[in-house]
Amino acid sequence: MKILKSPKEAHEYRKTLNGSVGFVPTMGALHEGHLTLIKRAKSENENVIVSIFVNPTQFLPGEDLDKYPRRLEADFEICKRAGVDAVFTPNAENMYSEDEILIKAPKIKGYILEGFFRPGHFDGVLQVVNKLFNIIKPTRAYFGKKDAQQLYLINQMVKNFFFDIKIVPVDTVREKDGLALSSRNVYLSPEERKRALSISKALKRAAKLSTVTDNIDEIKKEMMNILDVDKLQYIAFVDRNFNYINKIKHGDTIILIAAYIGTTRLIDNIWI
C-alpha cells in the first residue's frame, strides 16, 4: 500500500493508475462506517484511494480540531487489511496557501441546519473536497448518509463545477443497539453513550410513526419525549433536496437531529 504525503506525490501516483478509481475521503480515526465505504469502493473500482486529513478549515474556532482523534498508524493498518491501494495523508501546509481562492457553500442550503449552527463549516468542507477531487481525480467518491447535508452539498458542487465524478451515497453503519458510528463517539462516557442512544431511538420511532401519520408536529412531539440529550440544536424534516417540508412524504423525507450529550455534539438522521 502506497502512502502519499503531498498533493504532488498523489498526482504522480494517479498518473500511473489504469482503470477506475474509487475514492474515500476521511478525517481518519477509521471505524466500521469508513470500512463499509472502503469495501463498497473496492467492489466497484479497479483502484481504491483513501485520504486521511483532519481539515482545519471545516472546524470553527472553539470546536474540537485539536482533540479530534488521530490514529494514523492504526488507520494505515485498517486500510492495508482492507486492500486499499494508496492512502493520501497531506498536511495543512501542503494543502493550503495564504490568501487562497475560496469556495462558498450555497447561501441557503449551506447555511441552514448544520450550516446554521456551524456557519462556514461547509465552505471548508467544499474547499477541501474540491482540492481532493482535483488531486485524486476519482471515478467514484463514497460518502456516508450520516452526513446527509454534506452529501447533498457535495452532489451540488459536482453539478455546479461540472466534475466528472459519480458520488456514491452509503447507508449509515450503526452499533447493534442503534448508535450511529462516529469518530466522535470516543468522547462519550459510558453514561453519555447510554443517553446518546436516545437519538437513534427517536429517529426510529419517528420512522415507525410516519407509517400511521404524516403530521410532523405529532411526530416531533413524540421524538422530544424520547430524547435524553443535554442540548437539542434541531429536529428537522426536509426532502432529499434539503427543502423544509411540512408533511411526511415517503421516499422523499429525511429526519435529522443534532444535539449535545455533555460536550459532545452528535448528528444522526433517518431517510424515509
Ligand code: PAF
Ligand atoms: O466527512 C468527513 O469526514 C469530512 O467532512 C470530509 C468529507 C473528509 C472532508 O474533510
